[in-house]
Amino acid sequence: MLPALLSQRNEQNKQDADLLKRIQRRDQQALALLYDRYSPVLYPLALRIVVSTEEAENLVQEVFLHVWEKSNGYPADRGSVYSWIVALCRNRAIDRLRSKEFKKKSREVETKEAQIVADLSMDTNTRAILVMKGYAESVRAALKNLSKLEVKILEMSYYEGHSQSEIARILRMPLGTVKTKMRKGIQKLRAVTRREDEAA
Amino acid sequence: MKPEERHTHLELCIPYVFGRLNPGNRKQFETHLGSGCAECSKELAQLYEAMALLPLTIHQQQPPQQLKGILMQRIGSGKEAPEPVRIRTEQRMPDAAVSPPQRPWFGYAIAFVLLVIIVALGIYVNDLFRTVGAQEQTIVELRTELAHSAEVEKILQARRVEIVLLNGYEPSSTAFGRIIWDPLTKNAVIQVSGLPATPDDKVYQLWVVKRDGPVNAGVFTVTSEKDRKNFFELVSLTVGERYEFEGFMVTLESKGGAAQPTEPKYLMGTTKAQQ
Numbered sequence: 001m002l003p004a005l006l007s008q009r010n011e012q013n014k015q016d017a018d019l020l021k022r023i024q025r026r027d028q029q030a031l032a033l034l035y036d037r038y039s040p041v042l043y044p045l046a047l048r049i050v051v052s053t054e055e056a057e058n059l060v061q062e063v064f065l066h067v068w069e070k071s072n073g074y075p076a077d078r079g080s081v082y083s084w085i086v087a088l089c090r091n092r093a094i095d096r097l098r099s100k101e102f103k104k105k106s107r108e109v110e111t112k113e114a115q116i117v118a119d120l121s122m123d124t125n126t127r128a129i130l131v132m133k134g135y136a137e138s139v140r141a142a143l144k145n146l147s148k149l150e151v152k153i154l155e156m157s158y159y160e161g162h163s164q165s166e167i168a169r170i171l172r173m174p175l176g177t178v179k180t181k182m183r184k185g186i187q188k189l190r191a192v193t194r195r196e197d198e199a200a
Numbered sequence: 201m202k203p204e205e206r207h208t209h210l211e212l213c214i215p216y217v218f219g220r221l222n223p224g225n226r227k228q229f230e231t232h233l234g235s236g237c238a239e240c241s242k243e244l245a246q247l248y249e250a251m252a253l254l255p256l257t258i259h260q261q262q263p264p265q266q267l268k269g270i271l272m273q274r275i276g277s278g279k280e281a282p283e284p285v286r287i288r289t290e291q292r293m294p295d296a297a298v299s300p301p302q303r304p305w306f307g308y309a310i311a312f313v314l315l316v317i318i319v320a321l322g323i324y325v326n327d328l329f330r331t332v333g334a335q336e337q338t339i340v341e342l343r344t345e346l347a348h349s350a351e352v353e354k355i356l357q358a359r360r361v362e363i364v365l366l367n368g369y370e371p372s373s374t375a376f377g378r379i380i381w382d383p384l385t386k387n388a389v390i391q392v393s394g395l396p397a398t399p400d401d402k403v404y405q406l407w408v409v410k411r412d413g414p415v416n417a418g419v420f421t422v423t424s425e426k427d428r429k430n431f432f433e434l435v436s437l438t439v440g441e442r443y444e445f446e447g448f449m450v451t452l453e454s455k456g457g458a459a460q461p462t463e464p465k466y467l468m469g470t471t472k473a474q475q
């Protein structure tokens with residue numbers, strides 16, 4: 001990964017941590033900024049897992065409501081604010097996918113007029129979104145270093161919530177192979193977040 | 201670190217991050233984390249960072265604009281753990297300035313809108329596809345007798361129905377179609393419009409495009425004038441799992457079908473953003 005892009009991304013992680021501190025002080029604008037930054041990532045993620053746009057919208061709302069209500073629950077030693085939010089979204093989406101309620105076919109769609117609020121986006125945030133896009137390009141490029149099988153196993157775990165033994169069964173391969181491929185894939189992914197000179 | 205130095209809890213980090221530890225192991229692992237194991241904490245942090253990269257490989261897409269307004273309204277009202285508010289589906293407007301709409305995701309939006317309309321109003325589809333492009337403005341209604349057939353209804357009412365739009369290419373650039381399918385049962389309907397009548401010694405062949413290439417998904421012919429306007433066929437997409445499908449295409453092949461598609465592609469559509 002390009003050092004410049006990586007340091008921009010690190011800078012953003014710091015900004016995110018500041019936004020979270022502001023959220024802890026009940027600063028609504030900080031939440032709006034965090035939303036602008038990451039809802040374009042969370043929304044397609046949720047959509048990829050639950051497929052329904054309605055559910056995906058609900059999930060994105062729930063995640064940011066959780067961030068608002070439970071900002072003190074962010075475990076700072078477990079990674080960046082971004083990775084925390086993404087994990088919240090992914091885990092909720094997988095829970096939804098497995099829930100009985102979700103499997104029920106019929107559901108009522110309520111409609112409610114949305115209230116328009118002032119656009120709170122700021123220049124730094126627009127930049128942040130653009131850096132995120134550049135970062136995403138690098139990740140996509142790095143993903144090419146993973147074998148098809150490594151990608152498939154990671155995607156089955158991440159987007160479909162399959163356990164390693166379920167994957168072994170579905171792909172008809174030994175559990176040990178699935179575990180090894182998964183570790184390999186994750187290692188290669190991790191390399192993305194390192195600078196070239198420190199990558200193993 | 202040498203492998204033999206890794207302590208056993210580290211093995212639990214991956215299933216923990218994916219939420220796949222059984223309750224007993226999870227509790228044990230969390231107790232271990234609570235005891236302040238720096239090694240596992242570090243491993244977890246790195247895993248969460250790495251996993252958070254995966255969604256970046258999906259193309260970014262703004263949620264509907266109203267969602268932010270609703271969210272801000274909810275947090276402004278100061279209610280504890282409020283119920284999410286569902287929003288109108290008719291007004292979705294991806295923010296073009298920040299993130300150009302990714303066509304395949306429109307498929308999902310359309311799938312949802314279509315499902316609602318079908319359940320609510322019956323079988324006719326009008327100008328739902330207006331936003332997708334001029335081509336889709338001329339939407340053909342679902343053929344009544346087929347829409348009434350139990351199998352098609354089953355597909356249309358499936359919880360996770362998906363619609364993939366097919367665009368026409370030379371020599372049939374005015375043709376268009378869609379595949380409506382239930383990824384769980386893999387039952388699908390292909391609907392096409394404007395394809396030239398199939399020559400006697402040829403067939404149209406449907407392909408599922410996977411990461412490692414196209415796979416045969418059946419053949420069909422377009423013969424009558426009625427077919428040319430609006431052709432329906434039930435197909436079974438049992439050639440793989442949803443996550444493997446990158447798109448669909450239709451080619452013209454010799455009778456009996458081909459092992460590999462030949463040029464030109466008559467119709468093509470993708471199931472997700474290109475990676």
Ligand SMILES: [Zn+2]
Nearest residue numbers: 209237239240
């Ligand atoms: Zn440990």
